Amino acid sequence: MPLRRPRAVLATLAVFGVTALATTGLLSGCTGLFGAPVISTVGEVEFGAPLAIPPLAVSTVDADGTRVFDLTADEGGTEFLPGQATPTAGYNGSYLGPTLRASRGEQVEVRFTNRLDETTTLHWHGMHLPAAIDGGPHQPVAPGASWTPRWRIDQPAATLWYHPHPHGETADQVREGLAGMFILDDPAEAALPLPRDYGVDDIPVIVQDAAIRPDGSLGFTSDGFVGKLGDTLLVNGTVGPYLDVVTDVVRLRLLNASSARIYRFAFSDEREFAQIASDGGLLSAPVPVRGVQLSPGERAEVLVRMAPGEHVVLRSELPDLGGVVGFGGAADGASDRFDVLELRAAGVLASTGSVPAALVPVERIDPGEASEVRDFVLDGTQINQQKMDMNRIDAVVTVDTTELWRVRNNMSFPHNFHVHDVQFQVVSIDGAPPPPELAGWKDTVYLPPDRTYELVMRFADYADAEHPYMYHCHLLRHEDLGMMGQFVVVEPGQDVKIEESSHDHH
Numbered sequence: 456m457p458l459r460r461p462r463a464v465l466a467t468l469a470v471f472g473v474t475a476l477a478t479t480g481l482l483s484g485c486t487g488l489f490g491a492p493v494i495s496t497v498g499e500v501e502f503g504a505p506l507a508i509p510p511l512a513v514s515t516v517d518a519d520g521t522r523v524f525d526l527t528a529d530e531g532g533t534e535f536l537p538g539q540a541t542p543t544a545g546y547n548g549s550y551l552g553p554t555l556r557a558s559r560g561e562q563v564e565v566r567f568t569n570r571l572d573e574t575t576t577l578h579w580h581g582m583h584l585p586a587a588i589d590g591g592p593h594q595p596v597a598p599g600a601s602w603t604p605r606w607r608i609d610q611p612a613a614t615l616w617y618h619p620h621p622h623g624e625t626a627d628q629v630r631e632g633l634a635g636m637f638i639l640d641d642p643a644e645a646a647l648p649l650p651r652d653y654g655v656d657d658i659p660v661i662v663q664d665a666a667i668r669p670d671g672s673l674g675f676t677s678d679g680f681v682g683k684l685g686d687t688l689l690v691n692g693t694v695g696p697y698l699d700v701v702t703d704v705v706r707l708r709l710l711n712a713s714s715a716r717i718y719r720f721a722f723s724d725e726r727e728f729a730q731i732a733s734d735g736g737l738l739s740a741p742v743p744v745r746g747v748q749l750s751p752g753e754r755a756e757v758l759v760r761m762a763p764g765e766h767v768v769l770r771s772e773l774p775d776l777g778g779v780v781g782f783g784g785a786a787d788g789a790s791d792r793f794d795v796l797e798l799r800a801a802g803v804l805a806s807t808g809s810v811p812a813a814l815v816p817v818e819r820i821d822p823g824e825a826s827e828v829r830d831f832v833l834d835g836t837q838i839n840q841q842k843m844d845m846n847r848i849d850a851v852v853t854v855d856t857t858e859l860w861r862v863r864n865n866m867s868f869p870h871n872f873h874v875h876d877v878q879f880q881v882v883s884i885d886g887a888p889p890p891p892e893l894a895g896w897k898d899t900v901y902l903p904p905d906r907t908y909e910l911v912m913r914f915a916d917y918a919d920a921e922h923p924y925m926y927h928c929h930l931l932r933h934e935d936l937g938m939m940g941q942f943v944v945v946e947p948g949q950d951v952k953i954e955e956s957s958h959d960h961h
């Protein structure tokens with residue numbers, strides 16, 4: 456039994472007409488304001504299972520040099536707890552998907568087949584690629600159908616990911632297990648003395664929360680405004696995982712693939728570690744930290760130094776949601792703590808060298824060059840007082856320009872903001888410069904209540920007046936409820952013409 460039941464209580468909570476439910480078997484402990492369960496698994500997890508490492512996706516290289524991957528989405532069953540089969544879905548397997556890996560400059564092709572019994576899409580989160588193959592809600596793949604996007608990798612080394620993006624259905628499909636990592640390599644990253652032996656000293660860490668009901672099915676412990684939260688962490692699909700560490704420095708690629716939960720990753724001994732990358736690639740220099748906070752969709756790469764023989768636990772400590780949030784924050788997971796992953800160092804550790812003093816130059820985008828300033832106010836589950844409409848284009852961007860987007864969370868609940876097509880830079884937070892860990896490339900950023908984030912981004916290429924990109928809150932319930940908008944990138948003076956056939960799945 457890898458996991459003792461975490462402390463949670465059965466409570467009902469009326470949040471926007473939704474009821475909070477506790478689905479765990481043994482219920483004890485304390486209750487947050489308004490009755491949401493307060494969860495702590497700290498010290499409760501037995502770490503009885505080796506961390507599953509998603510396999511690297513097999514690829515073939517065509518005669519013209521294109522790297523070709525095959526991905527099939529299908530339903531299956533996964534044994535998260537011994538003897539209990541949980542109905543799940545995955546790519547090329549029963550839960551999650553293989554890690555795709557490609558290098559800057561490579562042409563890639565993904566031959567995707569949907570064997571689910573419902574329509575899905577396959578979105579390349581963080582990837583710079585044409586809108587027509589972005590895999591958003593306008594590229595539905597029907598049950599039994601295939602889809603073969605093909606593009607050139609044209610961005611820095613980074614930890615990206617892929618997941619479904621069908622309008623209104625994203626949260627359920629991701630929660631069932633449809634997600635995977637996409638690692639990009641480039642010469643600048645390869646020249647640095649960083650751990651990069653996949654699954655050995657360079658470890659994908661995909662973190663999701665769920666509640667596993669006694670019958671093995673996936674449930675939740677609370678279902679409030681932010682969405683469904685669970686009391687059990689799945690790390691690469693493993694409950695109660697440990698990792699045998701064999702090098703003196705280990706690189707963790709942290710991905711928050713949860714639909715609503717915000718984590719603040721830290722270690723049980725509060726040790727310092729180094730954040731080396733944010734969503735879109737390496738920072739200019741390692742940032743010494745004792746915690747890394749990730750909202751849904753965000754990634755961070757960190758380096759952790761280990762001593763021979765030691766054990767240390769990666770935890771999620773209380774997240775800093777930014778002041779008083781929601782009903783005291785309990786329904787948003789603000790009061791929850793988790794044991795995530797135990798790192799177990801071998802008695803003798805191979806040396807991977809030192810943590811480099813500098814990483815790669817991160818060219819700053821000058822906000823003074825912005826030819827357009829746009830405001831996005833997130834309120835309720837709307838952006839600028841409108842819900843997503845597949846037939847409405849919310850912003851028309853001219854190709855080869857820089858824009859400044861002022862994004863504001865007008866509520867006392869958490870939101871975040873994800874932009875397709877580009878990696879942006881945070882210019883300011885309520886007028887102040889961002890902290891160093893937010894000074895690199897980002898595609899998703901947490902929005903604390905009552906604050907305004909200025910984001911600068913360049914729309915360098917891929918003009919296409921017929922296919923939109925999305926921007927949206929990546930708390931998946933909010934996205935599904937319509938907290939999303941669409942923009943097209945056009946040639947100067949070009950008219951927008953969205954083809955009716957491109958959104959015929961409604």
Ligand SMILES: [Cu+2]
Pocket residue numbers: 869870871928929930933934938
């Ligand atoms: Cu939101």
